[in-house]
Amino acid sequence: MQARHAKGGEAPSDDGTLMRRVASGDSRALELVADRHTPMLYAVAWRMLGDSAEAEDVVQEAITRAWVKAASWTPVGGGLGGWLRRVATNLCIDRQRKRAFVSNCEIPERADDSPNADVLIDERRRQDAVAVAMQALPDRQRAAIVLTYYEGVSNAEAAATLGVGVKALESLLVRARQGLSRSLMAQGMLEEGSAA
Amino acid sequence: MSQLNQFLDGFAPPPVPGGLAARSAQAAARLPQERRSLMPWRRGGSRGGWRHGMLIGGAALGFAFTSAVAAEVVSGGRISIPIVHQVVAAIPALNGTHVPKKPVQAASRSVRPAPKPLEAAPVAPTPMTGRQRLMQTFTEAKKEVAERRAAGLPTPNADRIERKAKRIVERREAAGLPTPSLDEVELRLAIREWRTMRMLRQVARDPTEITDVLVDRFSRILPPQKREQFLALGPDQQRQLMGRAAQRFLARRMQAQGQNSEPPQIAQPSEGLAQPPR
Secondary structure, eight states: OHHHHOSTTOOOOOHHHHHHHHHTTOHHHHHHHHHHHHHHHHHHHHHHHOOHHHHHHHHHHHHHHHHHTGGGOOOOTTHHHHHHHHHHHHHHHHHHHHSOOOOOTTOOOOOOOSTTHHHHHHHHHHHHHHHHHHHHSOHHHHHHHIIIIISOOOHHHHHHHHTSOHHHHHHHHHHHHHHHHHHHHHTTSSOTTOOO | OOHHHHHHHTOOOOOOOTTHHHHHHHHHHTSOOOOOOSSOSBOSSSSOOBSOHHHHHHHHHHHHHHHHHHHHHHTTTSSOOHHHHHHHHHOHHHHHHTSOOOOOOOTTSOOOOOOOOOOOOOOOOOOOOHHHHHHHHHHHHHHHHHHHHHTTOOOHHHHHHHHHHHHHHHHHHHTTOOOOOHHHHHHHHHHHHHHHHHHHHHHHHOGGGOOHHHHHHHHHTSOHHHHHHHHHSOHHHHHHHHHHHHHHHHHHHHHHHHHTTOOSOTTOGGGOTTOOOO
């Protein structure tokens, strides 16, 4: 795993060492940071925004923050990964607030003549339904689900990322799951009583 | 795993576009970096708390103290701040300078007689709060009950309230609930009893003057089933029923107290616990 992160035979370093190098203007170190954290940042951003282009923008902006603010970065909480995740989550929430929500409920299915087209279409439909349900959630609830369910972040860390208490985060999670279930039921994907 | 989790698991992001990490790093590296502040005042975390709390606190305290000293010195002793005053008094340099010199008066001027010192106004006693009054009444009542018991006289009201309070405390403790002291529970029961008796006396005295507030209070002392039946009645019927019930209750109470060789009074004031707080 670590070997994958090493760039051009360079020895992998811990976050603190890397960020010290970044702070001293070492762009190679920044590339290592970007290599290490881009998949996570992209996944968070894509799940939060539901759009690949916007997710790429968020990744780029988060990496830029790491470069610009490297000098004042201190290893607290979830380390560099936690810090970048927090930056990306906040950037996504900011973007969500700026743009108007556009439902993709009405996107027509593309005809597919591949052998397992029906299976693919079915899977695609399920994904679209979850995407619609996720996008319909309020920002904080979506962020809570993305951080805890998909990113496996602890409740305490997710609460710190969102700037709320742990109890409030738990409440956000409960409401998010209820919202998702309702939305999937409304789309006819989930039967009533089977969500629990 | 729930069906919702199965749906969520299927919501996987597409693969990361090739070269995204490198592009992002290259684009970022073109920008200038922020310099680290030599002595940052705020923390870097998400909450951004203050650093150097001791330093800031010490400076604030020092500033407050010097301001207090200055105020004391400039005012010439008119302002007296507890600790600061002692400090100022201990420093002779400050002590001598702050006394304002008296202006020299012309010899021809008539000297006014010194005004009589004002007599201190009699200090009005601090009014007691409702809670303090209740506590005082309750303490007095407890004392009277103790005296009656010592004299071998019956104290049925106090006995009943004590028994009830003990039951409540035991039940709450057994259930692991937060429990007030026995005295506190007794006090509350006594107040409730006094209010109920006052309401019943009011109802029995003049059934034609029963207000909606009294009807509401009366309904609250009934057990749930009877309360429902009572609330289902019309206003006139409610008032008639209240009058009859109050008279019957008070008659029974008087009778019971008579049997206990108590003076025929409702809520025996001498017994204390059902006595109204003043």
